[in-house]
Amino acid sequence: MSLLNATQVEGGYGGMNILKGVDMAIDKEDIGVIVGPNGAGKSTMLKAIFGLVEVNGGDILLRDKSIKNSAPNKLVELGMGFIPQEKNIFPSMTVEENLEMGAYIKPHTTKTMLERIYSFFPPLLEKRKQPAGELSGGQRQMVAMGRALMTEPTLLLLDEPTAGLSPLYMQEIFDRIVEINKAGVGILMVEQNAKQALEIATKGFVLASGQNLYTDTGQNLLNDPEVAKSFLGG
Amino acid sequence: MNELVFFINNVVISGAVSGSIYAIGAIGVTLVFSIMRFAHFAHADMMTFGALMVFMFTALFPGAGAALGIPTPLLMLPIAMVITAFLAIGIDKTFYKPLREHGVKPIVIVIASLGVTLMLQGLIRLFAGTSSRSMYIEERKEIFRIDMPFDLATRPIVITEPQITLIIFTILAVIGLHLFLNRTRMGKAMRAMSDNPDLARVSGINTNKVVVVTWILAGSLAAMAGTFLSMDVSLTPDMSFFLLLPIFAAAIVGGVGHPYGAIAGGFLVGYAETLSVFNWSILLRRVHHWFPEWMEIPRDLALVGSEYKIVVPFFILVAVLVWRPTGIFKGKVI
Amino acid sequence: MLAKLTEKFPEGLPVREVIVAALVFVAVLLVFASQGSAYSVRMLVEASCYAIIALGLTIQWGYGGQFNAGVMGFVALGGFCAMLFSMPVNPAFWGTELASDLGRVFLWALVALAIVIGASQLHRLGVPKKLRTTLTIILALLSWLILKSMFAPVTSAIESQAGYIGGLGMPAWVGWLVGGLLAGMVGYFVGHVCLGLRSDYLAIATLGIAEIIKAILKNEDWLTRGTATVSPLPWPTPGPGELGFVMARSIYLVITAVMIVAIFYLLQKAYNAPWGRMIRSIRDNEISAQAMGKDINKRRLEVFVFGCVLIGIGGGALTTFNGIFSPDNYLPLNHTFLVLVMVILGGPGNNLGTILGALLVYIIWVMSEPLALFLMQGGADLMTNWLGWEAPDNLSSRALQARVFVIGLLIVLVLRYAPKGLMPEKIKHVT
Ligand SMILES: Nc1ncnc2c1ncn2[C@@H]1O[C@H](COP(=O)(O)OP(=O)(O)OP(=O)(O)O)[C@@H](O)[C@H]1O
Ligand SMILES: [Mg+2]
Numbered sequence: 001m002s003l004l005n006a007t008q009v010e011g012g013y014g015g016m017n018i019l020k021g022v023d024m025a026i027d028k029e030d031i032g033v034i035v036g037p038n039g040a041g042k043s044t045m046l047k048a049i050f051g052l053v054e055v056n057g058g059d060i061l062l063r064d065k066s067i068k069n070s071a072p073n074k075l076v077e078l079g080m081g082f083i084p085q086e087k088n089i090f091p092s093m094t095v096e097e098n099l100e101m102g103a104y105i106k107p108h109t110t111k112t113m114l115e116r117i118y119s120f121f122p123p124l125l126e127k128r129k130q131p132a133g134e135l136s137g138g139q140r141q142m143v144a145m146g147r148a149l150m151t152e153p154t155l156l157l158l159d160e161p162t163a164g165l166s167p168l169y170m171q172e173i174f175d176r177i178v179e180i181n182k183a184g185v186g187i188l189m190v191e192q193n194a195k196q197a198l199e200i201a202t203k204g205f206v207l208a209s210g211q212n213l214y215t216d217t218g219q220n221l222l223n224d225p226e227v228a229k230s231f232l233g234g
Numbered sequence: 235m236n237e238l239v240f241f242i243n244n245v246v247i248s249g250a251v252s253g254s255i256y257a258i259g260a261i262g263v264t265l266v267f268s269i270m271r272f273a274h275f276a277h278a279d280m281m282t283f284g285a286l287m288v289f290m291f292t293a294l295f296p297g298a299g300a301a302l303g304i305p306t307p308l309l310m311l312p313i314a315m316v317i318t319a320f321l322a323i324g325i326d327k328t329f330y331k332p333l334r335e336h337g338v339k340p341i342v343i344v345i346a347s348l349g350v351t352l353m354l355q356g357l358i359r360l361f362a363g364t365s366s367r368s369m370y371i372e373e374r375k376e377i378f379r380i381d382m383p384f385d386l387a388t389r390p391i392v393i394t395e396p397q398i399t400l401i402i403f404t405i406l407a408v409i410g411l412h413l414f415l416n417r418t419r420m421g422k423a424m425r426a427m428s429d430n431p432d433l434a435r436v437s438g439i440n441t442n443k444v445v446v447v448t449w450i451l452a453g454s455l456a457a458m459a460g461t462f463l464s465m466d467v468s469l470t471p472d473m474s475f476f477l478l479l480p481i482f483a484a485a486i487v488g489g490v491g492h493p494y495g496a497i498a499g500g501f502l503v504g505y506a507e508t509l510s511v512f513n514w515s516i517l518l519r520r521v522h523h524w525f526p527e528w529m530e531i532p533r534d535l536a537l538v539g540s541e542y543k544i545v546v547p548f549f550i551l552v553a554v555l556v557w558r559p560t561g562i563f564k565g566k567v568i
Numbered sequence: 569m570l571a572k573l574t575e576k577f578p579e580g581l582p583v584r585e586v587i588v589a590a591l592v593f594v595a596v597l598l599v600f601a602s603q604g605s606a607y608s609v610r611m612l613v614e615a616s617c618y619a620i621i622a623l624g625l626t627i628q629w630g631y632g633g634q635f636n637a638g639v640m641g642f643v644a645l646g647g648f649c650a651m652l653f654s655m656p657v658n659p660a661f662w663g664t665e666l667a668s669d670l671g672r673v674f675l676w677a678l679v680a681l682a683i684v685i686g687a688s689q690l691h692r693l694g695v696p697k698k699l700r701t702t703l704t705i706i707l708a709l710l711s712w713l714i715l716k717s718m719f720a721p722v723t724s725a726i727e728s729q730a731g732y733i734g735g736l737g738m739p740a741w742v743g744w745l746v747g748g749l750l751a752g753m754v755g756y757f758v759g760h761v762c763l764g765l766r767s768d769y770l771a772i773a774t775l776g777i778a779e780i781i782k783a784i785l786k787n788e789d790w791l792t793r794g795t796a797t798v799s800p801l802p803w804p805t806p807g808p809g810e811l812g813f814v815m816a817r818s819i820y821l822v823i824t825a826v827m828i829v830a831i832f833y834l835l836q837k838a839y840n841a842p843w844g845r846m847i848r849s850i851r852d853n854e855i856s857a858q859a860m861g862k863d864i865n866k867r868r869l870e871v872f873v874f875g876c877v878l879i880g881i882g883g884g885a886l887t888t889f890n891g892i893f894s895p896d897n898y899l900p901l902n903h904t905f906l907v908l909v910m911v912i913l914g915g916p917g918n919n920l921g922t923i924l925g926a927l928l929v930y931i932i933w934v935m936s937e938p939l940a941l942f943l944m945q946g947g948a949d950l951m952t953n954w955l956g957w958e959a960p961d962n963l964s965s966r967a968l969q970a971r972v973f974v975i976g977l978l979i980v981l982v983l984r985y986a987p988k989g990l991m992p993e994k995i996k997h998v999t
Contacts, residue, residue, distance in 0.1 A: 352976025
């Protein structure tokens with residue numbers, strides 16, 4: 001039984017299908033990485049899984065139960081977390097309030113989880129009373145990840161968590177993602193820094209024009225000359 | 235000193251009263267805006283509706299308040315607040331929510347709220363007629379006259395019971411709102427949704443519930459403002475007409491989506507109105523001897539006549555939209 | 569035969585158009601049959617004036633996606649100009665000192681304006697901006713107060729000696745045109761402030777300006793006689809006194825019909841011209857339109873002002889036809905919301921739909937008055953007979969309120985179930 005199993009997913013905005021039959025399967029111990037050109041439908045796929053885009057074909061199973069078109073708050077209760085590509089914090093709320101919102105459905109665990117997040121992302125501790133909108137890009141990304149981790153999800157969807165970060169920060173974030181995954185959280189993320197991301201990936205998906213082009217282990221995709229030429233910048 | 239007393243009665247107190255009413259109204263408008271992103275035009279009619287409910291219950295049990303030693307309308311206010319809150323939720327469920335889920339542009343919902351305005355107005359006047367009524371049916375409005383401890387002031391400062399209650403309730407409402415928004419889970423969820431609705435959904439916040447809570451707050455605050463206005467003056471079925479523009483001006487001046495801004499905006503608009511219609515010549519006549527002989531002080535030195543009171547909020551609105559569309563407290567950047 | 573038809577209508581037969589037009593036609597016939605021709609022609613003229621107003625709104629809402637919640641104000645401006653230009657010259661004003669007194673105050677107003685504008689430009693001379701702003705505000709307040717106290721005695725003298733300043737003795741149509749221009753100018757001011765911002769702001773501002781216009785027309789007695797009203801307004805055509813009701817009104821109808829045809833033709837042309845395409849692309853997708861060029865706000869302003877001009881002209885024609893200028897007769901219900909229903913029901917952005925919608929809605933509106941009264945009366949009788957309740961004495965006012973409710977309900981229902989109206993806008997796909 002795989003954790004997440006999406007088959008032949010079709011969907012898009014306002015009746016227009018962006019996704020034209022996408023397959024994706026992730027297990028608990030997997031880090032799945034989606035790469036592909038801009039506008040390929042990567043973000044749309046994550047949103048479709050998370051019930052933010054209407055799915056009108058195929059099916060999406062979480063532990064063999066269909067979650068197709070479920071409301072996002074139901075999915076959070078089922079142990080899923082999602083970090084959108086942009087606008088992934090509450091800018092006028094403090095860092096701590098941002099994190100609290102992450103634990104909205106489990107208010108009684110807020111306290112212990114806050115401590116854990118602060119020890120996981122130490123820079124957030126000293127900024128906890130500051131509005132999240134006043135943080136640096138990397139710190140915001142930490143807030144965003146921290147928010148999603150507050151419910152202790154078993155499956156985490158991340159949309160370009162390293163966008164706009166310096167290489168140093170990027171590596172830091174990837175290390176954290178591996179750490180989270182080791183703790184038993186299945187990961188599915190979209191990445192533009194494809195090479196580095198595929199290095200840590202157990203599964204890689206190359207998406208173009210709303211369709212799967214290649215699906216393989218991260219290492220194999222890295223070594224595939226076709227993929228390297230077209231999608232990894234040579 | 236009588237002039238000073240006159241000023242206190244006609245500007246300080248009267249501005250605080252209308253400022254409080256505008257502030258409470260504007261909070262509702264701004265909350266609805268920050269959660270649902272549309273200007274809710276029917277808000278002023280929810281105020282009228284709430285006041286009408288209070289009037290109805292007061293008429294049914296005119297002696298109830300006397301038994302407890304408080305004015306009956308005040309006793310009936312909580313009931314009216316609950317009913318108005320239900321009305322607000324019902325209106326949203328039947329009229330706004332389907333449009334929202336249909337993904338229409340916000341302006342279409344604005345038009346729908348104008349439709350709701352007409353429906354409410356029609357219903358209210360169908361049942362209550364168009365004449366104005368006093369909220370004090372069997373009781374008398376208590377009026378406090380505070381004599382000044384100066385020999386020169388022969389006239390007292392006049393303040394009525396509903397005015398005092400209104401100011402106390404406004405302070406309580408502001409404190410309560412502050413605690414609600416900053417200390418409670420639901421309040422924080424409301425702020426989160428106003429900040430970033432998509433992320434709020436992603437975080438597991440039940441946005442439908444937030445919407446319902448918003449309507450509860452907006453509806454009950456509207457009932458409160460409408461009732462106090464009617465207790466201060468009288469219940470007129472078309473009072474929404476005079477409230478709409480000041481309330482929206484207050485919300486926009488304070489920065490839409492910004493509850494504290496709405497409070498400040500309410501008082502700003504309230505005082506701007508009273509200061510504009512105040513006849514300054516009364517104060518100036520007192521200091522006439524400071525001016526050269528040839529200067530005559532006209533009898534009427536108000537900035538605008540009271541028939542043009544409506545111009546004041548409009549002027550403020552335009553000034554804000556021109557110079558600082560986000561409001562003095564930087565509301566949502568839209 | 570069929571081949572010919574399909575050739576003529578490549579997009580299929582205009583079934584909706586035919587049905588709606590037939591509906592309107594039947595409604596008109598019914599009114600003629602039941603109410604007589606004098607009444608019916610009057611209703612048709614009024615409906616045609618409303619159609620002009622509705623065309624103005626359909627430009628703003630249908631073409632531009634701008635919501636004008638203050639149609640009443642622009643209608644009233646048109647009506648005011650129609651009155652001011654068409655009424656005969658008042659010798660009690662023009663032949664006396666009063667005119668020069670008033671002129672002098674206006675000159676002083678110009679002087680004050682120049683001073684205030686000058687003060688607002690002081691920063692060019694190196695005056696710090698804060699000081700300039702404070703100075704400008706103080707000067708503006710002072711000159712306002714001084715002007716106001718100069719103005720008051722003159723206007724009250726006019727009111728007591730001459731009644732009001734009277735008209736200019738010109739043909740009514742001059743007033744309609746000027747009314748359109750004046751409405752356009754006010755529209756320019758409001759649009760200039762609001763059109764770059766969220767669309768809600770325009771709605772609030774137009775709602776406010778409409779009430780302000782009405783307050784001015786109602787309280788400046790020297791200009792409009794206020795609640796005392798001005799009548800009879802001269803028509804541009806021979807009046808009923810010369811030709812009888814039916815004939816005179818029919819001639820008036822010809823004029824309004826010609827106006828509608830002309831406006832319709834112009835709009836149709838503009839809609840299909842590059843200008844119209846640009847406007848629609850702004851409405852449908854602001855972001856991609858922004859990429860096309862940065863003149864979005866200018867285009868929007870054009871749309872809004874143009875709509876206001878038409879509303880003003882329609883308001884002028886309507887007021888002249890009614891023969892009386894009374895500020896209290898301009899009501900948000902009749903002149904804002906009824907027009908809104910005409911547009912959203914007829915089909916926003918569809919000119920033919922808007923005209924037919926205006927006719928249909930106006931007929932229903934006028935005919936619903938006796939119907940509502942009848943229903944209320946019936947309900948009241950029922951109450952008295954069955955329950956022994958006392959019938960409320962002001963039934964007609966209550967019948968009006970019932971219609972207010974129905975208009976509101978209609979707006980919400982149309983938005984929900986027929987957002988494109990009876991005759992949806994036809995988007996021609998440019999290939
Ligand atoms: N909210 C939306 N409404 C309509 N169309 C959208 C919306 N968001 C994205 N699209 C369209 O869907 C397509 C796929 O977008 P998506 O965001 O999934 O791309 P992506 O693969 O994530 O690209 P990127 O690498 O740039 O993030 C694009 O053509 C885009 O124009
Ligand atoms: Mg993306």
